[in-house]
Amino acid sequence: MVLISCFALFSIEVLASAKTQAYRLHNRIAGVPPTPAVLSQMETLIKNGSSKQAALVALDNKNFYNLTLKNWVKPWTNVDASPRVPLNDYVATVIGMVRDDIPFDQVLYGDHLYIAAANTPVTIPTYSKKDNNQYAEMENKFVSLKDYLTRVSQSETTGIKDTAGVITTRASASAFFSAGTNRRMTRFTFMNYLCRDFEAVHDINVPDYHVRRDVERNPGGDSRTYRNQCVGCHAGQDGLGGAWAYFDFVDNEIKYTEGKVVDKINKNNNYAEGFITKDDEWVNIWADGQNSNLGWPNKQTGKGARELGMLVSRSRAFAECMSTKVFELVCVHKPKSDSEKKEIKRLADTFQANDKFSMKNLFAETSILCMGE
Known part of the structure; x- marks a missing residue:
C-alpha cells in the first residue's frame, strides 16, 4: 500500500512538473499563456522526452512574432x-x-x-x-x-x-546613416550583432593608415591623446567605414549613389594627410591583434555593405552574440555560471554549423534550458 501510494504521488509530481514546464516554456516564448489544448500537447511532448518539439509548438503561436x-x-x-x-x-x-x-x-x-x-x-x-x-x-x-x-x-x-x-532598410538608414559620417552604422552593427561596443574592441596597436582627415592628430594640443586613445577605435572603424561610402539618408529615404562617395564622408579636414575615402572598399584591420578572437572568416577585405555584412555575420562573435541575446530573452537573465556560459558556446556551435543559422532552432534549444527542472 505504501509503495503504491508513493508511486502514485511520484506520478502526480512528474505530471505537475511537466505541466509547469510547458506553461513556463510557452509563456517565455510567446509572451502569453497557452490554451488548454496547447498546454496538454506540450506537456505530453515534455513527458515523452521531446522538449524541443514542445518549444517549437510555442514558437508557432502568433504572439511569438x-x-x-x-x-x-x-x-x-x-x-x-x-x-x-x-x-x-x-x-x-x-x-x-x-x-x-x-x-x-x-x-x-x-x-x-x-x-x-x-x-x-x-x-x-x-x-x-x-x-x-x-x-x-x-x-x-x-x-x-x-x-x-x-x-x-x-x-x-x-x-x-x-x-x-x-x-539597408529604411529604419536602419534613418537611425544610422542620417547624421555624422556614417560611422554610427559600424558601431551599432557591432553592438547589435557582435555584442560589443567600440570600447570592447579598442586596440591602439593596430596601424592607423585608414583614419580619416576629420580626426585630429593633436587633440587638445597633445598628440599622445590621439595615439593612446583615438587610434584604438578609429583605426578599425575607419578601415571598415568605406562600406558605407555611397549611402546617405536624405528626404526621408535611404539614398545609394553607386560610384560616388557622399560628400559628408570627406567633408571635414582636420588633418590633411589623413585617409580620403575614394570608393566603397574596406579592410578589416581588427582581424589581427587582440580582436582576432572574434573569429573572423578568412576574407578580410571587400567592397560595399553586402560584403561587410557577410564578414560580420559569419564571425564566431556573431553566433555567440545571437546565442547570448536569445538566452537573455527566454531565460530572463544574463548567463552567469560557468555551466551557462558553456551552454552559450554549445548553442553557438550548433547555430553556426549544424543548424545553419536557424534562429527557430536556437530559440527552441535555448528555451528548454530554463523551463525548470
Whole structure:
C-alpha cells in the first residue's frame, strides 16, 4: 500500500512538473499563456522526452512574432535602444526571416525585405520608401505578423544595388546613416550583432593608415591623446567605414549613389594627410591583434555593405552574440555560471554549423534550458 501510494504521488509530481514546464516554456516564448489544448500537447511532448518539439509548438503561436520577437528587435533599430518605436521595415524583416527559417547570417547581407502581404485583411497603406506608414498601421491594427508578412527582393523594391539585409532598410538608414559620417552604422552593427561596443574592441596597436582627415592628430594640443586613445577605435572603424561610402539618408529615404562617395564622408579636414575615402572598399584591420578572437572568416577585405555584412555575420562573435541575446530573452537573465556560459558556446556551435543559422532552432534549444527542472 505504501509503495503504491508513493508511486502514485511520484506520478502526480512528474505530471505537475511537466505541466509547469510547458506553461513556463510557452509563456517565455510567446509572451502569453497557452490554451488548454496547447498546454496538454506540450506537456505530453515534455513527458515523452521531446522538449524541443514542445518549444517549437510555442514558437508557432502568433504572439511569438507579434510580441516577443517584435519587442526584442525594436531596440536594435534606434540609437537609444528603445523598444518604444513603431514597427518598421527592419523589425518586420527580422520577424519574416525567423518565421521562414531563412539562415540568420543573411540578416546582414541577404536581399530580403518583408512588407504587408496582398491579402492583409485590413486596409493599410501601400509600401513606400519614404515613410513608415504601412508598418505603423499594421501594428496599430494588430495585424498578425506571422500570417501577413511577405518577402520581396529588397534591391528590386528599393532600387538599391548594394543591399545588405537590415543594414539597408529604411529604419536602419534613418537611425544610422542620417547624421555624422556614417560611422554610427559600424558601431551599432557591432553592438547589435557582435555584442560589443567600440570600447570592447579598442586596440591602439593596430596601424592607423585608414583614419580619416576629420580626426585630429593633436587633440587638445597633445598628440599622445590621439595615439593612446583615438587610434584604438578609429583605426578599425575607419578601415571598415568605406562600406558605407555611397549611402546617405536624405528626404526621408535611404539614398545609394553607386560610384560616388557622399560628400559628408570627406567633408571635414582636420588633418590633411589623413585617409580620403575614394570608393566603397574596406579592410578589416581588427582581424589581427587582440580582436582576432572574434573569429573572423578568412576574407578580410571587400567592397560595399553586402560584403561587410557577410564578414560580420559569419564571425564566431556573431553566433555567440545571437546565442547570448536569445538566452537573455527566454531565460530572463544574463548567463552567469560557468555551466551557462558553456551552454552559450554549445548553442553557438550548433547555430553556426549544424543548424545553419536557424534562429527557430536556437530559440527552441535555448528555451528548454530554463523551463525548470
